[in-house]
Amino acid sequence: MNAKCLLFAAAAAAALAGCASTAPHTWEVTPEIRAVVASPDRSDADRKTDERRKPEMMLAFAGVKPGMKVLEVGAGAGYSAELLARSVGPQGVVYAHNSPDAIARFIKTRFDERAAKPVMSNVVKLIRDFDDPAPGDVRNLDLATMLFEYHDTPAMGIDRAKMNRRIFDALKPGGHFVVADHSAKAGAGVSVGKTLHRIEESVVRQEIEAAGFKFVAAADFLRNPDDPRDATSSRSPIRVDEFVLKFVKP
Numbered sequence: 001m002n003a004k005c006l007l008f009a010a011a012a013a014a015a016l017a018g019c020a021s022t023a024p025h026t027w028e029v030t031p032e033i034r035a036v037v038a039s040p041d042r043s044d045a046d047r048k049t050d051e052r053r054k055p056e057m058m059l060a061f062a063g064v065k066p067g068m069k070v071l072e073v074g075a076g077a078g079y080s081a082e083l084l085a086r087s088v089g090p091q092g093v094v095y096a097h098n099s100p101d102a103i104a105r106f107i108k109t110r111f112d113e114r115a116a117k118p119v120m121s122n123v124v125k126l127i128r129d130f131d132d133p134a135p136g137d138v139r140n141l142d143l144a145t146m147l148f149e150y151h152d153t154p155a156m157g158i159d160r161a162k163m164n165r166r167i168f169d170a171l172k173p174g175g176h177f178v179v180a181d182h183s184a185k186a187g188a189g190v191s192v193g194k195t196l197h198r199i200e201e202s203v204v205r206q207e208i209e210a211a212g213f214k215f216v217a218a219a220d221f222l223r224n225p226d227d228p229r230d231a232t233s234s235r236s237p238i239r240v241d242e243f244v245l246k247f248v249k250p
Contacts, residue, residue: 027219029060036086041119046079052239055083057221058147061244062178067091068142071170073133073163074098074149077110078120084145085123095141097126097133101156131159132166140172147180148242151199154190164211171249177213179204180222180244182233197233201243213247 037056058080064070066089075081075096084094098107115123126134130153134141144167153160167177184198192198209215227241 027060027063029056032066033059033064033087036083039086039119041117042082046082049079053079054221055080057219058178058180058244059083059087061217061219061221061246062143062145063176064088064143069093069095069140071095071134071138071141071144071167072097073130073144073146073167074102074152075111076102076149077107078114078123080145080147081111081123082114082117082120085120088122090122092122094123095126095134095138096123097128099130100127103127129158130156131163133163134166134170138170140175141170142172142175144171144175144177145179146177148182150179150181150204151184151190151193151197153193154199155194160207161210164208164213168211168213168249173249175249176216177208177247177249178244179208179247180242183223183227183229183241183243185229188229196229196231198229201245204243205245208245208247212249214250216246216248219244219246 033056036059037050064084064087066087068088069092070084070088072081072084072094075098078096081094081096088094096111098111103111111125114120115125128134153163171177181204182196182198184192184196184200186200186202188198188200189203190199205215222242222244224239224241227236227238229241231237233240
């Protein structure tokens with residue numbers, strides 16, 4: 001390599017070092033993660049959901065490992081909670097949170113039906129409001145996730161600053177918080193949460209960082225730049241553009 005090329009390489013390296021938050025985040029889909037997703041006793045409905053949720057990449061990006069203690073905020077009917085339970089194994093635990101209102105209006109008995117599966121024996125069900133998702137004795141967690149739920153919280157009148165602080169408090173130093181959601185147009189803020197079920201990525205990042213989290217990385221495996229982001233996420237004629245963000249508790 002000649003001197004000119006060496007100079008260019010050094011400059012590029014320095015530029016990357018100064019932009020650590022935008023540098024590629026190292027993560028890998030391991031054979032263990034593939035085995036979890038390929039488990040023969042998973043339902044056909046969950047495998048269909050896999051096509052759009054790409055769980056292998058989500059689990060890898062989140063850094064889920066056996067033995068971890070994980071909080072899932074807004075677990076819904078338990079699609080991700082089951083994947084997390086399989087990933088952390090019998091030595092780990094998954095705290096699956098849902099709000100009383102969500103259970104009454106949407107989830108009904110679906111989570112409980114899934115929870116009856118033997119693989120869910122390491123899952124603890126939490127029924128609590130979104131702004132206080134974990135009891136005081138749930139602490140020193142390795143990971144918290146909030147997948148495709150954040151956009152609903154503004155319309156529900158949730159104190160999101162309080163919610164994010166409670167999640168921060170539940171994590172151990174070095175613990176991570178992973179958030180994924182349907183992307184809204186720049187400038188939309190939280191205004192289309194109820195109508196389009198989307199939220200502006202920059203707003204989510206600002207609010208979570210305000211709770212004390214540090215941004216780690218964004219993943220692009222659910223992005224679709226061709227999505228004009230003007231249709232309701234559940235009825236979009238094309239694949240929805242979705243962001244995935246990872247934060248750490250210092």
